[in-house]
Amino acid sequence: MKESEIKKLYKNKLNELKKHNKNYFDKNSPTISDKDYDKIKLDVFDLEKKYTFLKSTYSPSISLGYPPSKNFVKSNHRVKMLSLSNAFNKDDLLNFEKRIYNYLNQKIELEYSVEPKIDGISASLTYKNGMLLIGTSRGDGVTGEVITENLKTINDIPHVIKDKDFPSDIDIRGEVFIKKSDFENLKSNFANPRNAASGSLRQKNSEQTKKIPLNFVAYTFGFFKNKNIKKQSEFLSCLKKWGFKVSEHNKVFKTINDLEIFHKKFEKYRFDLEYDVDGLVYKINSLELQNRLGFTANSPRWAIAHKFSADSAYSQITEINIQVGRTGALTPVARIKPVNIGGVIVSNATLHNEDEIIRKDIRVGDTVKIERAGDVIPHVILVDLKKRDRKSKKFIFPKNCPSCGSETIKELNKVTKKYDAVRRCINEGYDCEKIAIEKIKHFISKDAMNIDGLGKKVVENFWDLNLIRFPQDIYNFNYSKISKLEGWGELSVSNLKYSIDQSKKVSFDRFLYAIGIRHIGIENAKLIAEYTKSIKNFMGYVKKNKINEFLNIDGIGDTQIKSLNKFFNNKLNYSVFEKLSSILSISDIKLNKNGKLLNNTFMFTGKLSGMSRAEAKSLIEKNSGSVVSSINKKLKYLIIGEKPTNRKVEQARDLGINILSQKDWLDLLN
Numbered sequence: 001m002k003e004s005e006i007k008k009l010y011k012n013k014l015n016e017l018k019k020h021n022k023n024y025f026d027k028n029s030p031t032i033s034d035k036d037y038d039k040i041k042l043d044v045f046d047l048e049k050k051y052t053f054l055k056s057t058y059s060p061s062i063s064l065g066y067p068p069s070k071n072f073v074k075s076n077h078r079v080k081m082l083s084l085s086n087a088f089n090k091d092d093l094l095n096f097e098k099r100i101y102n103y104l105n106q107k108i109e110l111e112y113s114v115e116p117k118i119d120g121i122s123a124s125l126t127y128k129n130g131m132l133l134i135g136t137s138r139g140d141g142v143t144g145e146v147i148t149e150n151l152k153t154i155n156d157i158p159h160v161i162k163d164k165d166f167p168s169d170i171d172i173r174g175e176v177f178i179k180k181s182d183f184e185n186l187k188s189n190f191a192n193p194r195n196a197a198s199g200s201l202r203q204k205n206s207e208q209t210k211k212i213p214l215n216f217v218a219y220t221f222g223f224f225k226n227k228n229i230k231k232q233s234e235f236l237s238c239l240k241k242w243g244f245k246v247s248e249h250n251k252v253f254k255t256i257n258d259l260e261i262f263h264k265k266f267e268k269y270r271f272d273l274e275y276d277v278d279g280l281v282y283k284i285n286s287l288e289l290q291n292r293l294g295f296t297a298n299s300p301r302w303a304i305a306h307k308f309s310a311d312s313a314y315s316q317i318t319e320i321n322i323q324v325g326r327t328g329a330l331t332p333v334a335r336i337k338p339v340n341i342g343g344v345i346v347s348n349a350t351l352h353n354e355d356e357i358i359r360k361d362i363r364v365g366d367t368v369k370i371e372r373a374g375d376v377i378p379h380v381i382l383v384d385l386k387k388r389d390r391k392s393k394k395f396i397f398p399k400n401c402p403s404c405g406s407e408t409i410k411e412l413n414k415v416t417k418k419y420d421a422v423r424r425c426i427n428e429g430y431d432c433e434k435i436a437i438e439k440i441k442h443f444i445s446k447d448a449m450n451i452d453g454l455g456k457k458v459v460e461n462f463w464d465l466n467l468i469r470f471p472q473d474i475y476n477f478n479y480s481k482i483s484k485l486e487g488w489g490e491l492s493v494s495n496l497k498y499s500i501d502q503s504k505k506v507s508f509d510r511f512l513y514a515i516g517i518r519h520i521g522i523e524n525a526k527l528i529a530e531y532t533k534s535i536k537n538f539m540g541y542v543k544k545n546k547i548n549e550f551l552n553i554d555g556i557g558d559t560q561i562k563s564l565n566k567f568f569n570n571k572l573n574y575s576v577f578e579k580l581s582s583i584l585s586i587s588d589i590k591l592n593k594n595g596k597l598l599n600n601t602f603m604f605t606g607k608l609s610g611m612s613r614a615e616a617k618s619l620i621e622k623n624s625g626s627v628v629s630s631i632n633k634k635l636k637y638l639i640i641g642e643k644p645t646n647r648k649v650e651q652a653r654d655l656g657i658n659i660l661s662q663k664d665w666l667d668l669l670n
Helices: 003-026 034-050 090-104 193-201 232-241 256-272 287-293 354-360 433-444 456-464 471-476 479-483 490-503 508-514 522-532 535-543 547-552 558-569 571-583 613-622 646-654 662-668
Strands: 074-076 112-118 121-128 131-137 143-145 169-177 215-224 251-253 277-284 303-307 311-324 330-341 344-350 367-372 379-383 505-507 585-587 601-605 637-640 658-661
Touching: 003 034, 090 256, 090 277, 090 287, 090 303, 090 613, 112 232, 112 256, 121 193, 121 215, 131 143, 169 193, 215 232, 232 287, 251 256, 256 277, 277 287, 311 433, 330 354, 330 367, 344 367, 344 379, 354 379, 433 456, 433 471, 471 571, 479 490, 490 505, 505 508, 508 522, 508 535, 508 585, 522 535, 522 547, 535 547, 535 571, 547 558, 558 571, 601 613, 601 646, 637 646, 637 662, 646 658, 658 662
Parallel strands: 505 585, 601 637, 637 658
Antiparallel strands: 074 143, 112 251, 112 277, 121 131, 121 169, 169 215, 277 303, 311 330, 311 367, 330 344, 367 379
């Protein structure tokens, strides 16, 4: 085939994809199945792989769907709609329960409310004085789309609730879904029931949504000034009393064994249900305990999703590539012949690290079993040795970075005295091309700067075109030049510029996380930001070489201090940080200034009774106080539990610091 004919075929395939993307993402009316759509994508991938001269920003390896809809107003959730952490086996459940005991610092009898995890679209309904005022989609968990009129077309959602016990102000949350039987009449227009529900809720005209047989099951609350309800199971009963539909499969159990038995039983007949489910959700039944346990940055501590069995399939490894992450970690990835696993076309599988390859003796050309469980990245379970080519050779892991050629090392863990399983490039700055690209991808990601339209593939494409080398380049894009690139039009460029401009206003903790310092995740970034209060104060610590003072922050240790020092001792890293600081509007951390412990600092020594250090710390911070991890003149109160460290108590006395028993401290809080 001539080059001109190949380019024509490639262009036709891309145009076909663009048409179907528009139908699905913009018009919400897909005209082909997922299988047929994936086939077109695979054709494009195969052409790009075979003919390296083919390249387009419309390629599915670069373009992510269709420009985001501006049909709906955005609204912030009063309480975040966080996702759940996942469990896949009994050990995961035992660890979940153990974490709860550790946080509470006591082994009390727990009770679990069990609910099916319906595979639908999450929605939140705000009622005030019994009236449905606003309905929103989950969105990114912080902000959702206002889809009130579309939600009002669902018969299961009451518009007015006259029950005298109904709260005056509450956000009811639940799942919108389509029954399997109803989907039979829609499957020519949608790929699966979940897509049908999603597409229907995003209709511009609610009269069109009204034609779709949507259902709603309520299962929890967001904002709620609760006074009387004590348990999740009790709340579910109230939902039913107030006129909402709840799952008929809700149960209450007391032990992990009971949960495991019910999960196995439920999994066997889940396909007989009238809707799709992908697991069970376990929640601590006591709402008081839920409130004590609170949330991590990404999920509630008091709930977990127990997913059903993983899907798997066999395929052949065609090559093994080494990817370099933003922290220099070298991760081997198996490129496999595309295979359908649980309705998803999989062409890559992680091999985790060098030790894993050696342990399983994984080689190019091997036929392997690939497993995909829930949202977990597909990975290789085993090698079918019977199908191995006798001439195959062991895979030799590179000792030098495939990107910059620097030496790679395995770090020694000073605690365990063992070497890390992960091999890393010693260059953690922007001097290594792959690390630089991954740092930029992290910077624009959802939990960081959250820049829509600048996805991972777009970053790679812009890098190849020399449009970006550092994060600050994002804020100096030549939009006129971008608009002339293939696949970029006036609308897509406008959307990109809008998203970038919106990202210029960011909180300090989010910026600190976005910059991509190793060992500084979302939680640690928040701890440091709350301690320093502002980027100006933070840079004061950096410039005066006083980062070690962050050891006073409960939760920050030597590992984080070492990583921060290493990052800011790198001149290029320091320069990037300063330039971004001058471009962005980084807001100070606004702490609760109405708490009883405002401007007071605390430190603990000894074992607390009935609560963990983590819970005690959370309690202090909720009341505007702060916790430090070393004794100095700035400390106001030392709280002593059972068997305190005598040295700390003596130091506190010498400095005139107030010493409180746990009871005295709790009395301060009433």
